[in-house]
Amino acid sequence: MSSDSDIITTMKGFQCTLCNVNLPNMPSLDQHVKGRKHKTLSTVRNTRKTQEEHSVFVSGIKPEISQTDISEYFERFGPVSDVIMDKDKGVYAIVQFSGSESIQAALSCVEHRMKGLQLRVKPREKKEFKLIPKNKNDPQNLQRVLDHLKPELCQLVSVNAQIHYIVERFQLGENEKKARGLLVQLLQEVFVEFFPDSQILAFGSSVNTFGIHSCDLDLFLDLENTKVFQSRAKTTTEQAKEGMSDDGQSEDSILSDIDLTTASPAEILDLVATILKRCVPSVHKVHVVSSARLPVVKFHHRELNLQGDISINNRLAVRNTRFLQLCSGMEGRLRPLVYTIRYWAKQKQLAGNPSGSGPLLNNYALTLLILFFLQNCEPPVFLTVDQLKEMACEEEECVIEGWNCTFPSQPIAVPPSKNMQDLCTLLAGFFSFYSKFDFAGSVISLREGRALPITDFLSQNKDDEVMDENQPTKTNQQRPKLGPLNLLDPFELSHNVAGNLNERSQRSFQRECQEAEKYCRSLQYQRKSNKGKSWGLVRLFTPQGQVLQTKTEQLTVSIPFKLASIPEGLRNQLHKAGDGFRLLWFQKVCSAVEGVLKTILNCHLTPSTAFKEDSAVAAEELETTAASLESSTNDSFESVESNTESSSLGTVAVGHKRQLSSDSDASVSPQGKKPRLARKGKSEFPQWICVLKHIVWAGRRKVRRELIKDTDSRPEGSCMELESQVTAYITEKEPELKDPLEFKVQSQMVGGTESTRAEFRFEPTSDKVGVFHDVFHFLEAFLPKMVETLLRREVGNA
Numbered sequence: 001m002s003s004d005s006d007i008i009t010t011m012k013g014f015q016c017t018l019c020n021v022n023l024p025n026m027p028s029l030d031q032h033v034k035g036r037k038h039k040t041l042s043t044v045r046n047t048r049k050t051q052e053e054h055s056v057f058v059s060g061i062k063p064e065i066s067q068t069d070i071s072e073y074f075e076r077f078g079p080v081s082d083v084i085m086d087k088d089k090g091v092y093a094i095v096q097f098s099g100s101e102s103i104q105a106a107l108s109c110v111e112h113r114m115k116g117l118q119l120r121v122k123p124r125e126k127k128e129f130k131l132i133p134k135n136k137n138d139p140q141n142l143q144r145v146l147d148h149l150k151p152e153l154c155q156l157v158s159v160n161a162q163i164h165y166i167v168e169r170f171q172l173g174e175n176e177k178k179a180r181g182l183l184v185q186l187l188q189e190v191f192v193e194f195f196p197d198s199q200i201l202a203f204g205s206s207v208n209t210f211g212i213h214s215c216d217l218d219l220f221l222d223l224e225n226t227k228v229f230q231s232r233a234k235t236t237t238e239q240a241k242e243g244m245s246d247d248g249q250s251e252d253s254i255l256s257d258i259d260l261t262t263a264s265p266a267e268i269l270d271l272v273a274t275i276l277k278r279c280v281p282s283v284h285k286v287h288v289v290s291s292a293r294l295p296v297v298k299f300h301h302r303e304l305n306l307q308g309d310i311s312i313n314n315r316l317a318v319r320n321t322r323f324l325q326l327c328s329g330m331e332g333r334l335r336p337l338v339y340t341i342r343y344w345a346k347q348k349q350l351a352g353n354p355s356g357s358g359p360l361l362n363n364y365a366l367t368l369l370i371l372f373f374l375q376n377c378e379p380p381v382f383l384t385v386d387q388l389k390e391m392a393c394e395e396e397e398c399v400i401e402g403w404n405c406t407f408p409s410q411p412i413a414v415p416p417s418k419n420m421q422d423l424c425t426l427l428a429g430f431f432s433f434y435s436k437f438d439f440a441g442s443v444i445s446l447r448e449g450r451a452l453p454i455t456d457f458l459s460q461n462k463d464d465e466v467m468d469e470n471q472p473t474k475t476n477q478q479r480p481k482l483g484p485l486n487l488l489d490p491f492e493l494s495h496n497v498a499g500n501l502n503e504r505s506q507r508s509f510q511r512e513c514q515e516a517e518k519y520c521r522s523l524q525y526q527r528k529s530n531k532g533k534s535w536g537l538v539r540l541f542t543p544q545g546q547v548l549q550t551k552t553e554q555l556t557v558s559i560p561f562k563l564a565s566i567p568e569g570l571r572n573q574l575h576k577a578g579d580g581f582r583l584l585w586f587q588k589v590c591s592a593v594e595g596v597l598k599t600i601l602n603c604h605l606t607p608s609t610a611f612k613e614d615s616a617v618a619a620e621e622l623e624t625t626a627a628s629l630e631s632s633t634n635d636s637f638e639s640v641e642s643n644t645e646s647s648s649l650g651t652v653a654v655g656h657k658r659q660l661s662s663d664s665d666a667s668v669s670p671q672g673k674k675p676r677l678a679r680k681g682k683s684e685f686p687q688w689i690c691v692l693k694h695i696v697w698a699g700r701r702k703v704r705r706e707l708i709k710d711t712d713s714r715p716e717g718s719c720m721e722l723e724s725q726v727t728a729y730i731t732e733k734e735p736e737l738k739d740p741l742e743f744k745v746q747s748q749m750v751g752g753t754e755s756t757r758a759e760f761r762f763e764p765t766s767d768k769v770g771v772f773h774d775v776f777h778f779l780e781a782f783l784p785k786m787v788e789t790l791l792r793r794e795v796g797n798a
Contacts, residue, residue: 012024016032024773025777028777055094055095056123056124060117080095080096109121150534154529158424159427166339171212194271195226198221201222203321209325214305218308218309223268230260266288266290266295276299283299283301286299316491326414337423345361360505372444375446379417380417384447384448403492431514432513434509435513435516439486453579454486454563457482458563458574480495481499482563525540555762557759558758561756565788593758593787602692602731603692607687688745692741695730696726739768
């Protein structure tokens with residue numbers, strides 16, 4: 001099947017049926033067809049088709065028949081390249097030959113007999129190739145699950161009753177808990193034979209009171225006592241006389257193959273996997289995952305239909321489980337909220353990473369987000385981790401790997417909360433809290449119960465004041481991996497629990513919180529429908545479908561505050577800027593955007609009327625010195641506003657209409673109310689009128705290849721000089737547009753109550769040729785890449 005047959009024309013552009021993606025215009029289509037995803041799927045499809053044409057389907061075999069037996073039998077008809085067995089039942093196989101003539105020989109044979117069995121051989125069924133998404137929780141499947149819940153939920157009298165029903169429907173049953181306990185007991189009996197005095201400890205959802213049907217069984221194999229036993233056994237063996245050597249060797253024989261004190265985690269996990277395969281009944285699909293943050297051995301228990309994993313360096317996770325057990329015992333409203341919000345996140349495809357890895361929220365991170373919200377309610381539902389630590393007695397002190405993990409062991413030691421809000425109100429409050437939360441400028445700390453400013457974590461030269469104060473026993477601390485959502489583990493403060501999230505996942509989470517907040521204010525959420533319509537949680541749980549963007553959203557290019565793309569020099573400048581870091585970053589982005597439009601794409605730029613009064617901020621002002629940044633925030637703003645010189649890259653001015661710092665609500669930002677960007681007189685965010693006379697957005701890839709003559713593989717937007725040369729080449733070779741394209745660019749900074757980002761809205765003012773939308777779709781991908789390049793270049797030249 002050719003690539004052309006994969007493309008169909010739609011009213012909104014094109015659709016690739018192979019990759020199941022929609023494309024707005026011809027340049028996007030051309031880029032997609034030449035892209036890695038389309039080429040990979042085309043190759044896979046062709047390979048599958050070839051395999052089908054060279055394979056036969058064989059049935060009538062038995063489980064004791066091996067892959068080698070089948071291969072040897074069918075070798076008589078021609079070379080066999082592969083044999084695929086039915087692993088679970090062992091009753092059929094697919095035999096793949098090297099040539100098509102071998103298939104005809106096998107099919108023409110009247111009777112196939114092998115080891116007393118009569119085999120049935122027929123052509124392999126040819127199936128249409130379809131793209132199977134990695135995430136099996138597609139909207140259709142999620143909707144079917146919700147359809148089963150809908151009748152019961154709609155009949156209940158209140159949202160509180162619906163929330164409790166969710167818990168009853170999804171929580172682990174007593175029989176499931178007993179079955180899991182018996183499996184843990186069996187594994188304990190097996191492993192203690194190989195690792196004396198070892199312990200198998202369950203942690204995670206199975207035991208933290210938040211488990212659901214079919215949740216994984218997480219296990220920690222504690223080998224500390226085994227290492228002590230092994231050391232003593234070695235000492236006894238070395239000191240034993242020749243007549244006692246046999247006894248000594250017999251005592252140590254169970255660990256004679258590996259020394260736990262010197263063995264690597266990979267070697268120990270390989271041994272654990274071998275024990276699971278050979279000694280534990282009904283366990284199969286055992287494999288070691290060494291690429292995980294904490295390597296594990298994964299397995300599947302056939303009788304219980306249960307997925308599990310075993311780790312050997314996860315003592316902190318066991319302590320985290322005890323902490324969640326304590327929180328659940330302290331507050332009865334926590335479990336219903338966790339179950340409800342987890343299910344909401346799954347329905348909206350915000351959580352539930354396939355195969356345990358991915359860019360979505362994991363259940364532990366989602367639970368911590370709920371706890372943090374409850375810490376910031378008024379009055380608080382939960383105390384901070386530091387406050388809980390002070391309530392523990394001396395016998396309850398706990399330090400693991402240098403981290404202080406102390407908290408009371410019994411809920412009765414913690415006074416009850418004075419917050420009396422019901423579940424319905426708290427659920428709506430959760431969505432409202434995170435719909436306004438400044439994720440880009442904050443690091444969430446459950447230990448302190450507040451959002452720490454991200455500037456405390458930007459500079460590598462800053463002393464670890466916060467961590468060292470709370471963790472005096474921990475040395476050589478590593479900083480957490482910062483990302484779009486920063487959520488510190490309550491105890492291991494160097495671990496960002498949400499470090500796997502990408503920008504899209506973080507934006508999706510906040511966007512869904514905003515949509516949920518709007519819905520929770522409606523009567524459809526609060527009151528049961530008298531006409532039998534969906535209400536309450538049913539509407540809230542509706543799976544996320546295709547989001548139809550409005551015209552304004554389609555014409556907006558968003559450049560988020562992304563730590564990963566900020567060079568180290570700029571990070572230090574932002575750190576010195578303190579609470580004014582958003583302003584400084586926004587100035588540099590605006591300057592870079594004007595540089596892209598004017599210098600690289602050869603646009604003629606004119607500041608719009610509203611912007612002429614506040615024309616420019618100089619480049620030297622953008623590179624604010626440390627002395628000026630150490631002054632008060634208001635003084636810094638005034639110094640920026642008073643400077644009206646022009647920079648080589650562009651014109652930047654920052655208005656006062658939007659709050660640029662964290663929300664003034666103490667529950668969101670503990671630093672208190674931040675000053676607004678106020679200035680005298682009328683001002684707006686930067687906006688320009690742009691005029692394009694040449695089609696500099698089309699054919700750039702081909703020109704780029706010609707200029708570098710295949711000696712350099714620089715991607716688009718990675719080099720300012722090269723992109724300028726591409727524009728100059730197109731301008732020289734291609735004729736001017738009959739009627740120049742004119743469009744307006746308006747900038748806006750979002751960062752007061754949402755994730756910090758710079759938004760640039762494009763609006764055509766004169767487009768007689770009808771090319772504006774092509775220009776916009778080009779800029780949508782090109783502009784953020786070039787801005788990142790220019791920021792890096794500016795810092796490098798500083």
